[in-house]
Amino acid sequence: MSGPDLRRAAAARALDLVEPGMRLGLGTGSTAAAFVALLGERVRDGLDIIGVPTSEATRLQAEGLGIRLATLDEQPDLDLTIDGADEVDSELRLIKGGGAALLREKIVAFASRRMVVIADAAKRVATLGAFPLPIEVNPFGLTATQRAVEAAVARAGCAGPVRLRHGPDGGAVVTDGGHHILDAHLGTILDPEGLGAALWAVPGVVEHGLFLGIADAAILAAARDGTAEVTVLGSLA
Template sequence: MLKADELKEEAARAALDLVEDGMRLGLGSGSTAARFVAALGERVAAGLRVICVPTSEATRLQAEKLGIPLSTLDETPELNLTVDGADEIDAELRLIKGGGGALLREKIVATASDRMVVIADESKLVKTLGAFPLPVEVVRFGLLATMRLVEAIAVEAGCHGEIRLRPGVGQAPFVTDQGNLILDCAFGAILEPEVLAFALKRVPGVVEHGLFLGLADLAIVAGSGGIKLLRRPGA
């Protein structure tokens, strides 16, 4: 049986088949996306011409070391394809993302793309989103008030569970590339993701949440039986 790392590698390399010369690409963040960036770097070294927008500083540094041409959304506001990972994927290709803390940039880049393709190993497939704690990016000001309001709003949306500030190094909290904080919401099950997503957007201190709804067009999932392609209904 293949290990998780090997499955991630398979999914990442399968996504390379979607990349064409001259494309404008969004580069995701996280361990699976990093494998795609590494494989893309090999293709670039062999002559593939692309221009890429990274979704995190970590991805930017990796791509720079590999000699992958980079841009920004200000310079390249329309992308052909974004390839990114996910923490959870359901049958409708609704996602939870943000385990690495890059959800805000990931969502901006995905929204600027004609297509978003998710690469993952089969362990990320779930019947119901929420076993993975939902990341919610918040500003520092009024943190406790924001946490309380997020909890109240979540309860109204049918979600219950511990909401905690993501820890960083030492006693300090985790800080995103945008200088914000992350709340990890252990709801266990999110039965109505669209309802929760709408509710969270009503909280003034919330910058973004990790529910990616209607964004992913295709999931490339590697498992013990090989590569499986999952398409979003209606995509």
């Protein structure tokens, strides 16, 4: 069973949580895109919801599917956000930001009554950190900010290089908010809360990809005997 099949299975389970009239945060990334695609099918069948996208890519996808959209200023209180994750641990702590949308993803998730993560079960880890931690930074004073981030990472007991993310064209990745992304290749993050606090203390850091105490549940799909088996961490209620 392929990755797209597993992503679709997790997305389909999350779609069961959607009720008419909901205000939904729509995540970014391949698994979130699978959810938006299924949601578009339901909308074509008459489901009435309002979506708030977390990126321009998601906005374009949702608009193309006929999903009614609003900004977070227009709909500041959301019922549910469905989004993917790059890593999730047993305490529902996440690393997000592989798609460079972490700032908007966190703002939208925080404005929601519930956040549910959907992912391939391979994204579940015992300890966060194998996936490079994205850190969104202001481009002004980038070199100074990168050095301060490296020092903060070390003070938090982590070790590993911090690198500016580049796109396929060789230039620095620019987020929808006009920022850059530093990726911290740490391997292991033993104290996510401590690292998060250390990063927040750095001027120039706009947001980091540690989502702590935000997710209420994770829907994880794994291949079992040629079919997708879905398990849930946390509560979907």
